[in-house]
Amino acid sequence: MNWPYEVGASLSVLQGGFETVVQQFQRPLAQYLYRFVLQREVAIDLTQETFVKAFQNLHRYDNTRPFSTWLFSIASNLAKDRMRKISRASEVPYSEHDDYVEEPRFRRPDRQLETAELGQALEAAITALPLLYREPLLLRHTAGLNVEQTAEVLGTTAGVVKTRLFRARARLQEALGKEWLSQ
Amino acid sequence: MSGDEDRLRASERFDEAASADPENAAELDAWEDFSLIAGHLQHSEIVTLPPDFAEQVQRRIQDERSKRDFVLVLQTASLTGLILTLVAATALGVNWWQRLLDFVEPGNLARLSAPFTFDAAKAGLDIRTLYQHVEPFLHLLPGAFLTTTIAALLLELAIFRLLRIGPFQLKAANPRTYSHSLP
Numbered sequence: 001m002n003w004p005y006e007v008g009a010s011l012s013v014l015q016g017g018f019e020t021v022v023q024q025f026q027r028p029l030a031q032y033l034y035r036f037v038l039q040r041e042v043a044i045d046l047t048q049e050t051f052v053k054a055f056q057n058l059h060r061y062d063n064t065r066p067f068s069t070w071l072f073s074i075a076s077n078l079a080k081d082r083m084r085k086i087s088r089a090s091e092v093p094y095s096e097h098d099d100y101v102e103e104p105r106f107r108r109p110d111r112q113l114e115t116a117e118l119g120q121a122l123e124a125a126i127t128a129l130p131l132l133y134r135e136p137l138l139l140r141h142t143a144g145l146n147v148e149q150t151a152e153v154l155g156t157t158a159g160v161v162k163t164r165l166f167r168a169r170a171r172l173q174e175a176l177g178k179e180w181l182s183q
Numbered sequence: 184m185s186g187d188e189d190r191l192r193a194s195e196r197f198d199e200a201a202s203a204d205p206e207n208a209a210e211l212d213a214w215e216d217f218s219l220i221a222g223h224l225q226h227s228e229i230v231t232l233p234p235d236f237a238e239q240v241q242r243r244i245q246d247e248r249s250k251r252d253f254v255l256v257l258q259t260a261s262l263t264g265l266i267l268t269l270v271a272a273t274a275l276g277v278n279w280w281q282r283l284l285d286f287v288e289p290g291n292l293a294r295l296s297a298p299f300t301f302d303a304a305k306a307g308l309d310i311r312t313l314y315q316h317v318e319p320f321l322h323l324l325p326g327a328f329l330t331t332t333i334a335a336l337l338l339e340l341a342i343f344r345l346l347r348i349g350p351f352q353l354k355a356a357n358p359r360t361y362s363h364s365l366p
Contacts, residue, residue, distance in 0.1 A: 018244070022237045027228070034230040043230055051240045052247055122223045141224035172220060 014058050014067075022051055025068070029075055032142045036079045036135065037086075038127060046082060050075040069149045072139060076153055125175040133168035136161050252344060252351075260336040267332055280325060287321075289314045 014021060029050060034043035053074050054061075061070050126134065139150040140161075151161045233239070272279060285291070289311040344351045 019237055019241060022240050026232055026236055026240075030230050030232050031224075031228065035224075040230055044232060044236075047232070048236075048240055048243055052243050055244050056247065056251075119223060119227055122220065123227070123229060126220075126224070137220075138224065141221045144225070169220075 014061070015055075018051075018055055021054075021067075025071060026051075028143055029071070032072065032138050033075055033079055035126065035138050035142065036076075036131070037083060042082060042086075046075065046078050049078055053078065065152075066145075066149060068143060069145060069152055072143045072145065073153045076135070076139075121176060125172050128175060129168055129171055133164050133171060136164045137168045140165060256337060256340045256344065259340055260333050263336050264329060264333045268329060284321065287314075 026047060030043055030047045033046045033050075034040060037043055037046065050071065054071055057074075061067065126137065129137065136150050136154060139145045139153055140147070145153065147158045147161050147165075151158045154161065276282070292310045292314075340351075
């Protein structure tokens with residue numbers, strides 16, 4: 001995925017055209033945040049908050065690095081903070097390892113499934129992944145970051161990201177059936 | 184140490200070890216072609232933003248900026264007011280208020296106004312009458328002085344803000360952000 005703001009947007013350009021930035025990133029950010037927090041209203045609120053925080057801190061953006069990496073780092077941090085707050089309120093400790101309570105609805109789906117059902121099955125399997133594996137997957141494919149950029153957002157190495165992606169794949173295969181995924 | 188922490192540490196150690204495994208790296212290349220998941224994550228829209236989302240973001244950014252400006256002005260004004268009060272107290276002596284009250288005693292004022300009037304006794308009487316009227320409000324004077332000072336400073340800072348001068352000059356951009364322009 002190529003963003004026009006990938007690298008090199010100057011502060012004045014970003015400040016002047018922030019509406020374009022919002023238009024450009026609102027959809028992937030919202031999808032990423034929804035799959036992160038799994039609550040629609042919270043995801044929309046966090047999307048807004050990400051843009052506000054990004055605008056307020058534009059002068060800190062280093063344009064030798066991709067803008068999308070910076071923006072998704074903000075989103076990731078905000079989402080984690082919000083998850084912690086929600087966990088504290090519900091007195092359930094937040095952990096990246098925790099599996100989502102809902103099991104995938106399609107464990108061995110038929111190969112002839114309709115597109116909509118296929119989407120549902122995939123979504124359920126992705127949602128069921130622990131955040132530790134789900135987040136790199138989302139950054140890689142929903143946000144369109146490469147492995148190195150994903151590692152930067154997560155504050156880890158490219159090797160660790162690759163391993164987590166590998167495990168995410170293994171879990172998805174297990175949940176959905178290998179043959180079905182490779183169709 | 185909690186079970187979650189143990190799991191996290193163990194997993195991270197395992198991640199590092201696995202990332203160094205060339206077989207895993209080879210398998211990850213295949214993951215890059217795992218287009219069903221990638222396509223789903225990239226194109227599916229599981230959360231729809233309101234149509235006026237971009238305008239909402241702009242409004243929130245404006246609100247946040249106004250709030251931040253107001254807080255800045257209030258802080259500056261309060262601090263300046265406090266400093267001015269301290270300076271005045273130091274310059275005039277800590278008992279300046281008592282001395283001011285003594286100074287505005289009716290007898291003193293009558294004596295001072297004598298050169299400007301033909302009838303000192305009558306003037307003294309008028310001042311005494313006036314003093315009796317304003318006496319109940321004298322204790323409000325320090326607060327009124329301080330409020331007036333703060334209001335004047337607020338007005339001054341508001342003008343600075345409007346003209347974008349002094350502390351409200353446009354922030355100098357991060358020099359790194361000027362090295363490139365938007366493609």
